Amino acid sequence: xxxxxxxxxxxxxxxxxxxxxxxxxxxxxxxxxxxxxxxxxxxxxxxxxxxxxxxxxxxxxxxxxxxxxxxxxxxxxxxxxxxxxxxxxxxxxxxxxxxxxxxxxxxxxxxxxxxxxxxxxxxxxxxxxxxxxxxxxxxxxxxxxxxxxxxxxxxxxxxxxxxxxxxxxxxxxxxxxxxxxxxxxxxxxxxxxxxxxxxxxxxxxxxxxxxxxxxxxxxxxxxxxxxxxxxxxxxxxxxxxxxxxxxxxxxxxxxxxxxxxxxxxxxxxxxxxxxxxxxxxxxxxxxxxxxxxxxx
Numbered sequence: 001x002x003x004x005x006x007x008x009x010x011x012x013x014x015x016x017x018x019x020x021x022x023x024x025x026x027x028x029x030x031x032x033x034x035x036x037x038x039x040x041x042x043x044x045x046x047x048x049x050x051x052x053x054x055x056x057x058x059x060x061x062x063x064x065x066x067x068x069x070x071x072x073x074x075x076x077x078x079x080x081x082x083x084x085x086x087x088x089x090x091x092x093x094x095x096x097x098x099x100x101x102x103x104x105x106x107x108x109x110x111x112x113x114x115x116x117x118x119x120x121x122x123x124x125x126x127x128x129x130x131x132x133x134x135x136x137x138x139x140x141x142x143x144x145x146x147x148x149x150x151x152x153x154x155x156x157x158x159x160x161x162x163x164x165x166x167x168x169x170x171x172x173x174x175x176x177x178x179x180x181x182x183x184x185x186x187x188x189x190x191x192x193x194x195x196x197x198x199x200x201x202x203x204x205x206x207x208x209x210x211x212x213x214x215x216x217x218x219x220x221x222x223x224x225x226x227x228x229x230x231x232x233x234x235x236x237x238x239x240x241x242x243x244x245x246x247x248x249x250x251x252x253x254x255x256x257x258x259x260x261x262x263x264x265x266x267x268x269x270x271x272x273x274x275x276x277x278x279x280x281x282x283x284x285x286x287x288x289x290x291x292x293x294x295x296x
Contacts, residue, residue: 001267001268001281002279002280002281004278004279004280005267005268005269005272005279005280005281008269008275008278008279009193009268009269010193012193012194012269013193013194015033015037016029016030016033016194016195017029018189018192018194018195018196018198018199019196019198020198021198021202022202023111023202023205023206026080026199026202026203026206027080027081027111027206030077030078030080030081030199031080031081033081034077034078034081034082034083034086035081035082035083037086039085039086039088039089041085041088041089041092042089042092042277043062043088043089043092044092044093044095044096046064046065046096047062047063047064047092047095047096048062048063048064049061049062049088049092050063052103054128056124056125056127056128056131057103057105057124057125057128058105058106059084059103059104059105059106059125060084060085060088060091060103060104061101061102061103061104062088062091062092062095062101062102062104063095063100063101063102064095064096064099064100064101067095067098067099067100067101068098068099068100068138069098069099069100069101069138069139069140069167069293070100070101070102070103070129070134070138070139070140071091071094071095071098071100071101071102071103071139071140071141071142072102072103072105072122072125072126072129072139072140072141072142072166073087073090073091073094073102073103073104073142073143073147074105074107074122074141074142074143074144074147074148074150074151074154075087075104075143075144075147076143076144076145076146076147076148076172076271076274077109077145077146077147078145078146078199078203078207079109079110079115079118079146079149079203079206079207080109080110080111080203080206080207081109082109082146082147084104084105084106086274087104087274088104089276089277089278090273090274090276090286091104093276093277093286094142094286094289094290097286097287097290098290098293098294103125103129105121105122105125107121107122107125107150108121110206110207111206111207111209114206114207114208114209114210115207115208115210115213115216115218115219116213116216116218116219118150119150119153119154119157119218122150122153122154123154123157123158123161126139126141126154126158126163126166127163130163130164136163136164136165136166136167137164137166137167138167139166139167140166140167140168140169140170140293140296141154141155141166141169141170142169142170142171142172143170143171143172143174144171144172144173144174144271144273144274145172145173145174145175145242145270145271146175146203146207148171148172148173148174148175148176149174149175149176149221149245151169151170151171151174152169152171152174152176152221152224152249153217153218153219153221155169155229155230155232156217156218156221156224156225156226156229157218159227159228159229165228165229165230166230167230167231167293167296168230168231168232168233168292168293168296169230169231169232169233170232170233170289170292170293171232171233171234171235171246171249172235172271172272172273172274173235173236173237173240173242173245173246173270173271174221174234174242174245174246174249175200175242175245176220176221176222176242176245176246176248176249177220177222177223177244177245177248178204178208178214178215178219178220179214179220180200180201180204180244180245181244182197184244185197185200185201185241188239188240188241188243188244189241191239191240192239192240192241192269192270193239193269193270194240194269194270194271195240195241195242195270196241197241199241200241200242207219221249222245222248222249222252223252224252225256226252226253226255226256226258227256227257229253229256229258230258230296231258231259231260231261231296232249232253232258232259232260232261233260233261233262233263233288233289233292234246234249234250234260234261234262234263235263235264235265235272235273235285236262236263236264236265237264237265237266237267237268237269237270237272238264238265238266238267239266239267239268239269240269240270241270242270246262250262261288261292263285263288265281265285268281272285273285273286273289
């Protein structure tokens with residue numbers, strides 16, 4: 001593990017309160033962490049950044065000229081927070097290396113807008129791209145953490161609506177299970193520098209207050225039927241509480257014949273690939289992501 005990874009891991013562990021917060025306290029705390037943390041943005045040359053304000057899509061657009069690949073990237077934030085600016089470094093490098101464009105949509109947060117508000121909004125974003133004439137075979141759906149869960153829900157939603165699947169999906173530490181195994185969560189809790197068993201349980205209660213909703217594949221994508229779903233790349237750290245979520249999706253997808261590229265790293269923290277260009281491991285794995293997208 002690089003010295004940069006050790007520093008980020010230590011700072012993260014000191015910044016995020018992982019235990020002892022009720023629902024309201026957790027929402028306030030995570031929104032402050034996710035939304036107010038300063039971000040140093042270093043966009044690659046010839047990548048432009050613009051904002052879009054349309055009825056079907058609101059968010060950011062990063063692009064090179066004449067892009068050939070379109071990425072719909074769904075940011076993380078435990079379904080309760082997060083801002084698109086945090087992802088400009090990653091999105092800019094995806095756009096540059098893919099000679100493409102990245103759409104970063106804004107979507108509604110719980111508890112004000114619980115499930116399925118975010119799922120429906122992201123589906124609108126995909127339909128927005130299709131309405132703009134984007135070829136589904138040139139579209140990639142990607143996301144991290146809660147955004148990874150939304151990406152999986154969107155793939156299932158697309159299939160269920162009879163719309164064409166995108167080329168592929170990229171999922172960084174996706175959350176996928178509203179019925180986590182408490183023993184697994186508790187066992188991984190000490191090694192996770194960012195999340196915790198308590199955070200996962202509380203986020204599920206905030207995002208899915210109706211317990212019947214938790215059975216729906218769009219809420220627990222690991223329970224979904226993956227027949228007809230596009231190829232996917234999944235990353236997970238063996239030290240994070242969502243490690244089992246990624247493995248469950250991999251098993252469900254491969255059982256349905258979906259091609260899955262699995263990247264596992266011991267010792268690293270949740271959603272490490274988003275830390276480009278500052279983390280060596282993220283820079284190396286971004287190359288693997290780009291190669292996967294190109295050959296999917």
